[in-house]
Amino acid sequence: MQLTPEFLRGAAEVEVTARGLRPHRLPAWVREQFPDGQLLAMESQPSGVRVAFRTAATSFDLVTHPTWIAYPGAERPRGRIDVYAGGELAVRDVLDGGDRIEVDLTTGQTTFHPGEPHTTTVAGLPSCPHRIEIWLPHNEAVELIELRADAPIEPDDTGRALWVHHGSSISQGSNALAPSETWVAVAARRAGVDLRNLGLGGSALVDPFLARVMRDAPADYISVKLGINVVNLDAMRLRAFVPAVHGFLDTIRDGHPETPLVLISPLFCGIHEDTPGPGAIDPGSIGTGQVRFVTTGAIGDVALGRLTLQVIRRELRSLADRRAADGNLHYLDGTALYGPADALELPLRDGLHPSAEAHRLIGNRFAEYAFTGKGPFAAR
Structure with missing residues (x-):
């Protein structure tokens, strides 16, 4: 058929x-x-x-x-x-x-x-x-x-709570072993929820049209993971980034005024922690069996508003604090999902994307954070 x-x-x-x-x-x-x-x-x-x-x-x-x-x-x-x-x-x-x-x-x-x-x-x-x-x-x-x-x-007409997530290639599943083992799939399967994954490789850029898609999508839970692609492309300066994220969240809230929403900052990524983008493929790694990504920015070059992952985490936390009146908005530091110690044990082999093992780790940690106990997506 x-x-x-x-x-x-x-x-x-x-x-x-x-x-x-x-x-x-x-x-x-x-x-x-x-x-x-x-x-x-x-x-x-x-x-x-x-x-x-x-x-x-x-x-x-x-x-x-x-x-x-x-x-x-x-x-x-x-x-x-x-x-x-x-x-x-x-x-x-x-x-x-x-x-x-x-x-x-x-x-x-x-x-x-x-x-x-x-x-x-x-x-x-x-x-x-x-x-x-x-x-x-x-x-x-x-x-x-x-x-x-x-x-x-x-x-199948099984009714399940619907989780809508937006993020970068990591959320799409780059380097995951299989489609049910991307970190978001691991978390969704563990929690028993219906997943709509808007993780888009190279395209988590605070685009207004993605906010409108999420605004109009049915959702019981929403999460947004922003930052790494903005740094990869050197797409924004600080002055543009913070208002853009506010606008992104405002648009989602137009359609989901009370839906639990988790704002996730970037996972640990050594090449961009203190160094802005743009990122690039290391030409010397082509043909070696393991392509690697590097940054072409200058370490510490943030005086004119250029963005690093540490700057983005600081600003997203501050942004969430200023939106404290929204009791259903939650901030999650991405290094709680994959941090410096994890990078030593499960390194980013290409310099940018977690391994298959790290996807499972991240997915289980997010499920534990969001869907259990008093987590933002736990049963109410």
Whole structure:
């Protein structure tokens, strides 16, 4: 059968293509208003999007057509599809085939290589009703072509609290092992909540349109993680950054005046703690098997309002304090999720993104902070 949009969770919209369905994490009006290549590439990668249904099938095949971006000399693992049956991981399937977009990091030239569809097969399930949740890849775009099962399926209508999160490539899942092991997915699965992940690689830039998307999105809980991309791009000075964050939060509050909202400052990242951006790829690391990021700014150069991660943490904490009248706004220092000691034990191998192990650590720490005890997202 061809899937229909009611089988998908965590997507803003579903585009009908010649092959089937392509999930998008941002609505069409954003893609038309600001068709930036980086933003479009990231929002089409369905981090946090799941196919969810109920069935008594003992086996099924999901046919997809991936599109992935390859960087010669900076190879990355292919994406994965995670299949959960009754809450347990049944299959972790590494993608092959699909269309490859090859980008030369030295020249920027792109080359398109078409490929074949991919089939994910699940077999040996018990012949009783169970809930299936298929986590789509966090780092490759996919079109959903067909789902073949040996018993009828129906969309899952389980009611769960909805958590909407916005952040950078770390939130999207860069360097995570699999789509259900990005830090936000780890936290969502542990808490048993329905996730909408607006983590967008290179694009957590306090964009007003992202605030409007969150304003209009159904949400029981909201979190916003800001700072690292602003420093990476050297996109703002202090004078512009602080009012922009105020405006971002004000817009969200227009649609969610009392929803618990956590403002998260950046995780520890040694290259940007005391040194502004812009960041860049170390050209000497291309082809070595481990690309690395560096900063091109000058250490301590903050006199004219340039931003470092330490400056951003200080300002976000101060901003949250000045909004103390909002009793549902909570500030979380990102180094409580991943700090200097963690960087020694689980280093940022590329200088910027946490490892798979660190994603699990961060996700568990956030779940413990937000969803348990007196945490801002704990049951009330």
